[in-house]
Amino acid sequence: MEQLTLKPISKVSGSVTLPGSKSLSNRILLLAALAEGTTEVHNLLDSDDIRHMLGALEQMGVDVTLNQDKTVATVKGCAGKLQTPQQPLFLGNAGTAYRPLTAVLAATQGVYELIGEPRMEERPIGHLVDAMQALGADIQYLKNPDYPPLRINGKSLSGGEVEIDGSISSQFLTALLMASPLFAGDTCIRIKGELVSKPYIDITVGVMAHFGVNVINDNYQTFSVKGGQTYQSPKRIMVEGDASSASYFIAAAAIAGGEVEINGVGKQSVQGDIDFAKVMEQVGAKIDWHDEKLVVRKGALRGVDIDANAIPDAAMTLATVALFADGPTAIRNIYNWRVKETDRLAAMATELRKIGAEVVEGHDFIEITPPSTIHLTDIDTYNDHRIAMCFSMVAVGGHEVIINDPGCTAKTFPTYFDVLASISV
Numbered sequence: 351m352e353q354l355t356l357k358p359i360s361k362v363s364g365s366v367t368l369p370g371s372k373s374l375s376n377r378i379l380l381l382a383a384l385a386e387g388t389t390e391v392h393n394l395l396d397s398d399d400i401r402h403m404l405g406a407l408e409q410m411g412v413d414v415t416l417n418q419d420k421t422v423a424t425v426k427g428c429a430g431k432l433q434t435p436q437q438p439l440f441l442g443n444a445g446t447a448y449r450p451l452t453a454v455l456a457a458t459q460g461v462y463e464l465i466g467e468p469r470m471e472e473r474p475i476g477h478l479v480d481a482m483q484a485l486g487a488d489i490q491y492l493k494n495p496d497y498p499p500l501r502i503n504g505k506s507l508s509g510g511e512v513e514i515d516g517s518i519s520s521q522f523l524t525a526l527l528m529a530s531p532l533f534a535g536d537t538c539i540r541i542k543g544e545l546v547s548k549p550y551i552d553i554t555v556g557v558m559a560h561f562g563v564n565v566i567n568d569n570y571q572t573f574s575v576k577g578g579q580t581y582q583s584p585k586r587i588m589v590e591g592d593a594s595s596a597s598y599f600i601a602a603a604a605i606a607g608g609e610v611e612i613n614g615v616g617k618q619s620v621q622g623d624i625d626f627a628k629v630m631e632q633v634g635a636k637i638d639w640h641d642e643k644l645v646v647r648k649g650a651l652r653g654v655d656i657d658a659n660a661i662p663d664a665a666m667t668l669a670t671v672a673l674f675a676d677g678p679t680a681i682r683n684i685y686n687w688r689v690k691e692t693d694r695l696a697a698m699a700t701e702l703r704k705i706g707a708e709v710v711e712g713h714d715f716i717e718i719t720p721p722s723t724i725h726l727t728d729i730d731t732y733n734d735h736r737i738a739m740c741f742s743m744v745a746v747g748g749h750e751v752i753i754n755d756p757g758c759t760a761k762t763f764p765t766y767f768d769v770l771a772s773i774s775v
C-alpha cells in the first residue's frame with residue numbers, strides 16, 4: 351500500500367484555484383447529453399467520479415470531446431435518444447453518476463446494467479427504485495434487494511403522482527427530478543420522511559433550469575415537473591469551483607494561518623457546502639467574502655455544536671479542525687455519513703481516536719474532544735477521499751502524519767496533496 355508522510359506544516363499562504371464541482375460537473379454532463387443541441391462545458395472536474403459518467407455516456411453513443419487537460423467538454427446532445435450499451439455501465443463509487451443514471455435510463459428505451467465498485471453494492475438505492483417502480487419502471491436488483499447492481503429495461507413512463515423517501519440521500523430525489531421531464535405526463539413528487547442534504551436539491555433545480563426545465567419546489571415537500579420535455583442546451587456553461595474541496599483550504603488557513611486566497615467559490619456559490627465557511631467563522635476563522643473567491647486567515651479556534659445535515663461532505667473537515675479547537679466540537683444530524691464512501695461516522699471516530707482525541711460516536715452524531723498531545727500515527731482512509739484530505743489537517747496543525755492510500759483522493763480531487771503542498775511553508 352502506498353503511504354504519504356506529511357511533515358509538520360508551520361504556515362499556509364498563497365492562492366489556490368479550486369477544481370470544478372463534482373456535483374455540478376456530473377449533473378451538467380448528463381443533462382447536456384440528454385439535451386437538444388451542443389453544450390460546451392467549462393471548468394469541468396477531471397476526477398474518477400466524472401470519468402465514470404463520461405465513460406457511461408460514451409458507451410451510450412454520446413459524442414463528448416475533451417480538451418487536453420479534460421476541463422472543457424463539448425457534448426453533442428442526443429435529444430433523449432441514447433443507444434443501448436454493449437457492456438454493463440461501470441460507475442465506480444460515484445453516487446452522482448449511479449443514482450441519476452438509474453432514473454433517467456429507466457425512462458429511456460433500451461436495456462442497461464449498472465454496476466460499480468464493491469462499496470457501491472453496499473450503498474442503498476431502494477428508495478429511488480421504489481419510487482421509479484411505482485411510476486411503472488422495470489428495474490431489477492441483480493444481487494441484493496435495495497442495493498446495486500441493477501438491470502433496467504428502459505421504457506416510456508407516463509409520470510403521475512409519486513412518493514419518495516428522502517431520509518437517507520437527496521440523490522434519489524435529484525435522480526427522479528432529472529428524469530421527470532422525460533416522462534410523457536406531468537409528475538408531482540411528494541417527500542416521505544425528512545429530506546436530507548437539501549441544498550443539493552437546489553443545485554439540481556438550478557442546473558435543470560439552465561437546461562430549460564422548470565421545477566416547482568413547494569417547501570421541499572412536493573415538487574412538480576411538466577412532462578414531455580426535452581432538455582435544451584444552454585450552449586455554454588461554466589462549472590463553479592468545488593465548495594466541498596474548498597473546505598480543506600478554508601480549514602488549513604484557519605488552523606495554520608498565513609493568508610490563503612481560494613478562487614472558484616464565494617458569495618455567489620450555488621453549492622450548499624459554501625456554508626462551511628460560515629461554520630468556520632463561528633469556529634474563529636477570519637474570512638473575506640468576494641463573489642467568486644474567499645480569503646481566509648487564522649483565528650483562535652473554538653469548539654462548536656452544529657447541525658450539519660445540509661453540509662454532510664464539508665462537515666467532515668470540521669471533525670479534524672476539532673483537534674485544534676479550545677474545547678469539544680459536536681457535529682449532529684449526519685446519520686447518512688454511514689452510507690457514503692465508507693461508514694464515515696465509524697471511520698472518523700476510529701482515526702480521530704488514533705490521533706489521541708476523545709470521541710463519542712452516536713447513531714447520527716460525533717463529538718470530538720481535542721487531545722492534550724497529538725499522537726504520531728498512520729491514518730487508514732477506507733478508500734474515502736475525504737478521510738485522506740481531512741487528516742492532512744493534522745500536518746497543517748504542526749504534527750507529522752502518515753496518510754495510507756493517498757491516491758483515493760482521485761474520486762474528486764486527484765491533485766489535492768500537490769495543491770496543499772503549493773501553499774505550505
Ligand SMILES: O=C(O)C1=C[C@@H](OP(=O)(O)O)[C@@H](O)[C@H](O)C1
Nearest residue numbers: 373446519520521547550662663
Ligand atoms: O447530489 C449530490 O451531488 C451530492 C449529494 C450528497 O449526498 P446525499 O444526498 O446522499 O447526502 C453529497 O454527500 C454527495 O457528495 C453529492
Ligand SMILES: C=C(OP(=O)(O)O)C(=O)O
Nearest residue numbers: 443444445446663690691
Ligand atoms: C458522498 C460522496 O460521494 P457520492 O457522490 O458518491 O455520494 C462524497 O463525495 O463525499
